[in-house]
Amino acid sequence: MAAESGSNQSVEKALGVLRVFTAGRAELRVSDVAKAAELTLSTASRLLATLETAGFVDRDPVSGLYRLGLDMVSLGGAVLNNHPVHREARQIAQNLAAELGLGANVAVRRADQLFYLLNFEGRQAPRSFVLTGQRNPLHATGLGKALLSGLTAQERRTLLPTLTPYTNRTLTSHEALDEELAKSTARGYSTEVEELAHGRACVAAAIRDSSGAVIAGLSVSGPLSAIDLQNREQALASTVIEAADSISIGLGYVGPHPIPALAVA
Template structure:
């Protein structure tokens, strides 16, 4: 590798390390904070921040002097979403479901042992002031995550539980592998997953898997909202049918063909074990 190409690669890596410092919790940062987070010296950070600012990847608040992600980051994120086949196949169906039910509707795929959100639409009964697109969430503590885990096989589930990924977010989070295996078998039998206050208090969701052309599960769809609005105890079967039908609609758009009525269309709600 030449000195020129090596230096270019290093510059790109350093620039990327600055951009990924920005998170939901720390969306605005000072130069000194970027130095601390990356380990780069102030002169290097200042030079790179100025370049990223000129190109629109960062912008500076005139009042506070803090930096945040700029409009070019939004542009690239939009291009990435619009070029994603799963997003394109599911966007309209998910949006329609949110409008008709008034609940939040979420779409996520598996990436690096976590859920990666591609889209969310918030209904009148479940408003949010932010988007979930681009965020991640744990598999074991979410309805969509468990809907995907149920299709990945016992070996994957066992490995997942031995990697140190299983944190308890509430007293209802499943943190025991044997308990999760029983919950996943129930999900396979009935064709959908639920999550009741396993990730956050006062929230619940019901989710179904999405299949690609080969029949392999590639993502999941969920309806979510406050416990009082979702009302799983009184209408779990009704909501399950709705989310399964929409997930199937998206699967068909992706090229999956249902040749027979699968067992997962059984929507009788047995005793809840995924708590």
């Protein structure tokens, strides 16, 4: 049991080292990794050497800095290719980005954050980085609001005790969030305008599985000038809802169950 416990701790430490690389800088010194992962310098060095041998990290021979290795891409690709939402949404989102010229994004909820499963950028909304695998707050994004629409007000308060402000437009009270989500649920889509970052907006809709549960969200996003919600909101909303419904149907969703009529004596 002691040996098994020691092995488990080694695995946990190695995973902690890998997570350090997802938090910010792409290239790190051994001392940076040791500090961020709360390890001794010798332990961090040993784990990095093992991970390098396995292909999960690469070391620059000149600078000595470490970065994630290309074998991580193989793992990530396998995960995505076997995820049912990713399989159903990929082509639809790609078509959406090409048709609208905006970013098309699909995300799921991971604990108290949204997790991007895929992202395609249109010609009017280019990015210099990949969103897939990144996380964002739920309450300050259109995608997050779509995901939160599947929870009760009490579940939302338990999940998000405090609502962190990111701009002066971020919703920071649960009462305001409740009101916004009630409106979003009634019309079938949610919006976000400069609540997470200045100069950007999005329109999102929920994706449901065969049971009717909200399991993901789809959004189109881009700079304010490109998304132009003042003139395009209804058209974009219709397109996003239709695309989200197509994905939901592919996942087995057949629509809300009708309420049975009461028998009349």
